Amino acid sequence: MGLIFRWLLRLAAGLVFLVVAAIALVYYLASQSLPEYNQTLQVDGVTAPVEIVRDNNNVPHIFAASDPDVFFGLGYVHAQDRLWQMTMLRRTVQGRLSEVFGQRTVSIDRLMRRLDLYRLAQQSVGAQDSYTAAALRAYAAGVNTRLTEINDKALGRGAPEMFIFNAPVAPWQPADSIAILKLMGLQLSGHLEEEVLRARTSLMLNDQARLLDILPDAPGPGVAALPEYASMFPGLPRYATQRKEADNPLSPLPKRGLAGASNAWAAAPSRSASGGTLLANDPHLGFSTPSSWYLARMELAKGGVIGGSIPGMPTVLLGRSERLGWGLTSSYMDDQDLFIEKLNPDNPEEYLTPDGYKSFESRPSIIEIKDAAPITLTLRWTENGPVLPGTVYDLETITPPGHVVSIGWTVLDxxxxxMSAAMALLGSGSVDEAIRATEHYVGPSQNLTLADRETVAMKMVGAVPRRDAAHQSQGRLPSQGWRIENRWQGRMPYASNPEFLSPVGGLLGNTNNKLLERPFPNHISFVWGDTQRVTRWQRLMQSREVHTRDSFIEAQLDPVSPTARTLLPLIGADLWFTGEAAPEGTPERQRQIALALLAEWNGEMNEHLPEPLIYAAWVRALQKRLITDELGPLASEFKHVEPLFIERVFKDVDGASAWCDIQQSAPQEDCTEIARLALDDALVWIAERYGTALESLRWGDAHQATHDHPVLGEVPVLRYFVNIRQSTSGGDNTLQRGRTSGEDPDPFQNVHGAAYRGVYDFADPDSSVFVISTGQSGHFLSRYYDDQAQLWRRGEYIPMSLDSELARAAAVGITQLVPRP
Structure with a gap:
């Protein structure tokens, strides 16, 4: 027995040793790719020494004798800290993910090949101005210098992920940077899905008047009626099925409600306590590790610029110089239309046009797949745009037999x-210069908020499609592609894009809200990103005669939900003071406790309070009860509460209270009864997940920010090292926006919000501040992987200074890139 015990002990010790040795080996190999920030490196591709000073937050400050050399330095630092992220963005837009991930990403590659964004980017390289062309070449050379350094010095393939996935890295090309900008266009536009969902909902509803309840227009005059989708394409089945395509964290297609969003506001000197202009900006994107944004400062010939860059692109997309600040918010301009194309019944390689049948423009494309045989696609284009696969947002469910769907999209230019417009913005010294510089910007369309030392302004930038006034669906539903009135007729002039210059009140801002009211076809959009946050912004801005940097920060971090303040009095109107006494532990008593808590609540979505969770669960359960009987399986596509829908129903706008009656039941239910049942549903769900002690609930336990690694974040054990989870305040409709997932089993996880925050004060520019949601490094062993995450969660910022001496005083490293002799 003693002998067996000794051998078992030796075996256990040996296993422990092997595990420790394996962990040490993995750590050693992974740590090899940690960049060295203190070094002098001889390189090709620069004309004079380039100095990169990393301040104490690891923000690189890049100095060089010429602008191309500065862009070389930016390419180098991006590749140092975000190489895996950059290569994944490039593989996504090229449709080459399956070479690394196998069958799980084939559907993504199919879509990206059909959209052909990378080939279009290659064609666009020649259209750039000389300054931008030189910047793109220099940036690519900087990235490739880092790749050469990794290979020459055996620096662990450049990123830990490279050891796990066989992902060879090709040299960077100028087209790669343009392609990533086009990929952002796909991630930031939700009109494609909105058109499909509107068509599917139209097919499901017996009463078409109810379509504008569940998919409402933003407040203000709008479209009175739309054609019934079934009337345009007779014979389509009037039912819906569950979506067949499973969600993939690598997919660039935005989920509904998770396309672009942002906040930006500015104050003229007359509304600023310091006498200088103020600008605040927090663009909203899906959370990930690392963040989509990378902070950088470049010292260019026209002066220093500092702000948020996107790894893979040689520019600062949002930030400031000494003379100008610029911020971005998604404009929600309708830049996409779907066209149902009729195939020739005698030749499926032809489609109908206003001039008769024409052949598709087609060519083959081969997708290489890891551990599987390659697939050959036939890419097809019509005069309206590329033909999409039927799996995209379940297009096949709304496509009649003998037809295919193509997409018109401004980014397909x-x-x-x-890119040239974005580069020109870097050298602009005034609001007027910036507006002129962005004239040739195509997409993704943005509202550009500007502040120089005297003036504030907002200009919508991006190409606006010119539509015929007789368009069948006004661009809101997929339309017949062979009808001339449905086709685009070029672009609207840049001068017609909305512009707000030097407002009389001294304040302007945008929360993705409706900008203006114009009749179709000059309308800009029927679908806007916000109808709620803007009301809170207006109140905060008008509550002060003058503003400061700190009041702008306070507005960015404001967690009060105007939606909760509006909806609770409506849905609880007949519940607050009704009901008999109920004993402890009964559902009736739980309902009374919940209502008592909500009655005293001010709508603040604070992470430490129970009321936000009760409210959020209630309205979610309420919308589910209202729509499930009418929409069936399609109800699962409405993952987020639509405040205007709830408001229309409970105010009975145009008969919208009809949603409260359950069609499949004999009695006629009213809205009070449905609200009570939904509250009981919510309390049962809360009890199962968080317990029955309602007073002890915390919104932050459910509303955790999910900064997850899109690949390693699903790997057991490893996910605890690479994912960042944080309890957060805010919600779907607060200025401190924390958009919830809407997905079971954790529907209130915070998945989309301000991955960057910046506030700029031009009375004292170097007192400006910014922060990103994770850290500068994409390497999970780096101390800069998550060092800004806790600052971001607590609503803190780091200095945004162009003072070079301040950067050097606390530098964590200085890199010198010198020309090779």
Whole structure:
């Protein structure tokens, strides 16, 4: 027995040793790719020494004798800290993910090949101005210098992920940077899905008047009626099925409600306590590790610029110089239309046009797949745009037999000069210069908020499609592609894009709200990103005669939900003071406790309070009860509460209270009864997840920010090292926006919000501040992987200074890139 015990002990010790040795080996190999920030490196591609000073937050400050050399330095630092992220963005837009991930990403590659964004980016390289062309070449050379350094010095393949996945890295090309900008266009536009959902909902509803309840227009005059989708394409089945395509964290297609969003506001000197202009901006994107944003400062010939860059692109997309600040918010301009194309019944390689049947423009494309045989696609284009696969947002459910669907989209421009416009913004010294500089910007369309030392302004930038006034669906539903009135007729002039210059009140801002009211076809959009946050912004801005940097920060971090303040009095109107006494532990008593808590609540979605969770669970359960009987399986596509829908129903706008009656039941239910039942549903769900002690609930336990690694975040054990989870305040409709997932089993996880925050004060520019949601490094062993995450969660910022001496005083490293002899 003693002998067996000794051998078992030796075996256990040996296993422990092997595990420790394996962990040590993995750590050693992974740590090899940690960049060295203190070094002098001889390189090709620069004309004079380039100095990169990393301040104490690891923000690189790049100095060089010429602008191309500065862009070289930016390419180098991006590749140092975010190489895996950059290569994944490039593989996504090229449709080459399956070479690394196998069958799980084939559907993504199919879509990206059909959209052909990378080939269009290659064609767009020649359309850039000389300054931008030189910047793109220099940036690519900087990235490739880092790749050469990794290979020459055996620096662990450049990123830990490279050891796990066989992902060879090709040299960077100028087209890669333009392609990533086009990929952002896909991630930031939700009109494609909105058109499909509107069509599917139209097919499901017996009463078409109810379509504008569940998919409402933003407040203000709008469209009175739309054609019934079934009337345009007779014979389509009037039912819906569950979506067949499973969600994939690598997919660039935005989920509904999770396309672009943002906040930006500015104050003229007359509304600023310091006498200088103020600008605040927090663009909203899906959370991930690392963040989509990378902070950087470049010292260019026209002066220093500092702000948020996107790894893979040689520019600061949002930030400031000494003379100008610029912020971005998604404009929600309708830049996409779907066209149902009729195939020739005698030749499926032809489609109907206003001039008769024409052949598709087609060519083959081969997708290489890891551990599987390659697939050959036939890419097809019509005069309206590329033909999409039927799996995209379940397009096949609304496509009649003998037809296919193509997409018209402004970003599908082979002469796209958006990158040149973004580069020109860096050298603009005034609001007027910035507006002129962005004239040739195509997409993704943005509202550009500007502040120089005297003036504030907002200009919508991006190409606006010119539609015929007789368009069948006004661009809101997929339309017949062979009808001339449905086709685009070029672009609207840049001068017609909405513009707000030097407002009389001294304040302007945008929360993705409706900008203006114009009749179709000059309308800009029927679908806007916000009808709620803007009301809170207006109140905060008008509550002070003058503003400061700190009051702008306070507004960015404001967690009060105007939606909760509006909806609770409506849905609880007949519940607050009704009901008999109920004993402890009964559902009736739980309902009374919940109502008592909500009655005293001010709508603040604070992470430490129970009321936000009760409210959020109640309205979610309420919308589910209202729509499930009418929409059936399609109800699962409405993952977020639509405040205007609830408001219309409980105010009975145009008969909207009809949603409260359950069609499949004999009695006629009213809205009070449905609200009570929904509250009981919510309390049962809360009890199962968080317990029955309602007073002890915490919104932050359910509303955790999910900064997850899109690949390693699903790997057991490893996910605890690479994912960042944080209890957060805010919600779907607060200025401190924390958009919830809407997905079971954790529908209130915070998945989309301000991955960057910046506030700029031009009375004292170097007192400006910014922060990102994770850290500068994409390497999970780096101390800069998550060092800004806790600052971001607590609503703190780091200095945004162009003072070079301040950067050097606490530098964590200085890199010198010198020309090779």
């Amino acid at each position: 082979p002469q796209d000069r958006s």
